[in-house]
Amino acid sequence: MGRKVTLATCSLNQWALDFEGNLTRILKSIEIAKQKGAKYRLGPELEICGYGCADHFYESDTLLHCFQVLKSLLESPLTQDIICDVGMPVMHHNVRYNCRVIFLNKKILLIRPKMLLANYGNNREFRWFSPWSRPRHVEEYFLPRMIQDVTGQTTVPFGDGVLSTKDTCLGSEICAELWNPRSPHVDMGLDGIEIFTNSSASYHELRKADHRVNLVKSATTKSGGIYLFANQKGCDGDRLYYDGCAMIAINGDIVARGAQFSLKDVEVVSATLDLEDVRSYRGERCHPHMHKPYQRIKTDFSLSDCDDRCLPTHQPVEWIFHTPEEEISLGPACWLWDYLRRSGQAGFLLPLSGGVDSSSTACIVYSMCVQICRAVKDGNSQVLEDVQRVVSDSSYRPEDPRELVSELH
Incomplete structure (x- = not known):
């Protein structure tokens, strides 16, 4: 009987309302996940449309184009034989929700709406979305006709359910739900769910990576389990910078990690883990769940293979955090690059007064060039193509940051 599972999560540089480009990057991440042997792929929050759509979330066209992308994903050969978990807004009973859409082999398995919205700091999710306020409740969602034509389904489960495969059980959290004192993973773990997933659009703040890593580790330290964290990266059109940090943990240990600051548009992190390690860990700690159980959406699919005895599992890794000085140098530099390449401009105008403001900005621009x-x-190759477009020279290849600075004017 198979017990080792290979799972993939990712950080994607998605652009607000760039439906065609976002589709391409999602498909690329799925392709890489399959090449790594994964049977499940998790993506960032609202990855189909981009997180920073602001009041465009009010427009019916935004929802329409999201379903058009979903249709393309369902029809793609790349999405066959792997459970795909993607993010998009969905309107249900005339209420707009921030959702995960989980599908397999042209069938939608579950639409899971976000239950705890982020409405603090730079987040204003209550402006565009409503929280799903019915824990452990699942009801029918009527699919648009374009999706019905592909899946052959008229309705699919919608709500706070979990996915039960032939060998394990998965449950979803979405971004801020991990940071909440009533995180869903607590009750899910007590109800026997072994794999938790979190799709985020978590922007960079100084030392925030420390908090993310500690939250993910603690989520599986208390009652065991596997935790996948996906995140947006880059500047999706707003003033914020999303800094990646995709990761996978088991029983309180990080076993796979992505970069915090990276210019890669698509970064996929995978790990092979043994479900028996979760079950053994829980055997000493967990007690029967006394609340209403989660509704399990049964799926005729296995994340493990029958002959997996020789498959090596990932071991704990140490997370090396950037210093505050490195974060200050790298975060704004990555934001500047994303903003520059998307704006269509040829460079920056930086008046140098000799003061601390202009001097600091010059240092950050240099850091960007590094x-x-x-x-x-x-x-x-994507960065090279973007640089050549910015400097209007298809033969240019940057090698010296000081030389590149002189080209960006």
């Missing part, structure tokens, strides 16, 4: 040169040297 990251660009390093990415090109590492073979990032």
Whole structure:
């Protein structure tokens, strides 16, 4: 009997309302996940439309285009034989929800709406979405005709349910739900759910990565389990920078991690883990769940293979955090690059007064050029293409950050 599962999560540089580009990056992440042997792929929050759509969430066209992208995903050969978990807004009973849509082999398994919205700091989710306020309740959602034509389904489960495969059980959290004192993973773990997933659009703040890592580790330290964290990266059109940090943990240990600051548009993190490690860990700690159980959406699919005895499992890794000085240098630099390449401009105008403001900005621009040169040297063809477009020279190849600074004017 199979017990080892290979799972993938990712950080994607999605652009608000760039439906075609977002689709391409989602498909690329699924392709990479399958190449790594994963049977489940998790993506960032609202990855189909982008997180920073602001009042465009009010427009019916935004919802329409999201379903058009979902249709393309369902029809793609790349999405076959892997459970895909994507994020998009969905309107149910004339109420707009921030949702996960989980599908397999042209069938939608579950639409899971966000229950605890972020409405603090730079977040204003209550402006565009309503929270799902019925814990452990699942009802029918009538699919649009374009999706019915692909899936052959008229309705699908919608609500706070979990996915039960032939070998394990998965439950979803969405971004801020991990940070809430009533995080769903607590009750899910007590109800026997073994894999927790979190799709986020978590923007960069100084030392925030420390909090994310500690929350993910603590989520599985108390009652065991596997935790997947996905995140947006880059500047999706707003003033915020999303800094990645995709990760996978088991029983309180991080076993796979992505970069915090990276110029890659698509970064996929995967891990092979043993479900028996979760069951053994829980055998000493967990007690029967006394509340109403989660409704399990049964799926005729296995995340593990029958012959997996020789498959090596991932071991704990140490997370090396950036210093505050490194974060100050890298975060704004990555934001500047994303803003520059998307704006269509040829560079920056930086008046140098000799004061601390202009001097600091000049240092950050130089840091940006260091990251660009390093990415090109590492073979990032997208960064090279973007640089050549910005400087209007298809033969240009940046090698020296000081030289590149002089080109961005």
